[in-house]
Amino acid sequence: MDRYPPSGLSILIVGGGIGGLTFAIEAYRKGHEIRVLEKRPNFEGYGDLLLIECNALHTVKKWPGFFERLEAISYKTQRNVKKYDGTWIGSWPIGDGVNRSAALNRSELHGLLWDYVQELGIKVDFDKEVDEYFETDTHGGVALADGQRLTADIVVAADGVGSKSWPLVLGQKDKPTSSGFACYRATFPAGPALENPIIAKEFEGHVDRASVHIGPGAHMVVGKTERQICYILTHRDDHNAEENWDKTVSTDTALQYIAGWEPFLTELVKATPGHRCTDWKLLWRNPQPRWASPNARVIQLGDAAHSFLPTSGSGAAMAMEDAYSLATCLQLGGKSNAPLAVRVHNHLRFERVSCAQKMGFHHREKFHNTDWDEVARNPDILSKTTADWIMRHNPEQYAYDNYDSCAQHILAGKAFQNTNIPPGYKYEPWTVQELMDASDRHKPVIDEGDWS
Secondary structure (H helix, E strand, O other): OOOOOOOOOEEEEEOOOHHHHHHHHHHHHOOOEEEEEOOOOOOOOOOOEEEEOHHHOOHHHHOOOHHHHHHHHOOOOOEEEEEOOOOEEEEEOOEOOOOEOEEEEHHHHHHHHHHHHHHHOOEEEOOOOEEEEEEOOOOEEEEEOOOOEEEEOEEEEOOOOOOOOHHHHHOOOOOOEEEEEEEEEEEEEHHHHOOOHHHHHHOOOOOOEEEEEEEOOEEEEEEEOOOEEEEEEEEEOOOOOEOOOOOEEEHHHHHHHHOOOOHHHHHHHHOOHHHEEEEEEEEEOOOOOOOEOOOOOEEEOHHHOOOOOHHHOOHHHHHHHHHHHHHHHHHHHOOOOHHHHHHHHHHHHHHHHHHHHHHHHHHHHHHHOOOHHHHHHOHHHHOOOOOHHHHOOOHHHHHHHHHHHHHHHHHHOOOOOOOOOOOOOOOOOOOHHHHHHHHHOOOOOOOOOOOO
8 A cells, every 4th residue: 555654644544443543544544543443342343234435445445356246245236126015116226326325235245344453554453442532732531441551642431422521512412312213233254044834935136136025114125145144133222232242143034124025034034043133223313513622632433423213224334434524624734734634524414414314304204105006106115225425425535625714714713614515405404303303294394405
């Protein structure tokens, strides 16, 4: 990898998920000194299906050999949509029409990032649980559960929706809000499942396939490669789910949400090894404009700053976008202006991410309250889960192009308007409760501008 000149910045990353490892690689390329802390003892993968749209793939093409490896593990399929009873709705290419997106299994994407981090020699320390974040005028830091205190010029909190950075960032602990939904997830080897004739017939002629199955009050995403099968069944939260990857439940509980759906789906759930799947509570936080600590020595990234519903199709991609933007802003700011660089990054990203979060709500409503008569007239209304304004964006280039003008806005109050949000839309704050109330009233949320 051709690295930029050393920036002199030391950066401590808390959390080795997709966002954390993506940032580690790009920050290394930008010349920063990197160290990653991970609370788990290892990176045993958790699996489901991810859609990484093309907006999050521009920068990885600059990592030697990485994009080729990513293509090798990506689904070669299109976006396939079916009604819960098995009726075929349509098939559409993924991407923006010029650049192709990538559908991947989470565990395989994470494994690819982890392999690349090791090849670059980036230091990752396991079994390091952070109890607290702190900062001074010159450094950010973390206090670990074992009593250690570690510092760096910048600390990146990439430790998920339960991040312990919120008390420092907001001055209080920000409690996540239930989205009203949870999801069952499972990933397992394809071979044994394909011994079931109903499952085998569904995938006949497909080396790999990704599909969305839309039903009343729930929807199910299914992915199959040569190696694995995975599914995600999003359903109304019965208040038994937890935000815990390690909590599993009987697949019998999942089957009740798809009773009467096509036999392929029920057989697939029954084929889950051990008849156990993860039951994951989908939590949101109200969009918070501030992701940085008061001295801007700690900055949140990915789900720690902005959690997403799976229907957004953008959660992992937005974490990766954060990574490219932050690494670039810190490169441009350098060691002497690192806090300003953190604030510029925050300003460049917040409105875009908040709009993308809102898209997840719109898509969930479309999936769970589908007007099938309208779909019969125009199947294209289910043709995509990610808007054009999201896909037609290059976050690294956007940071290069807008850093100086945004810095002047922060320092001197000069006018600056982000252009990475829906065209024609002027950002307005919103809350999770507002969207949930609108859903309960069956009242569509309509925003100005082009959200398509």
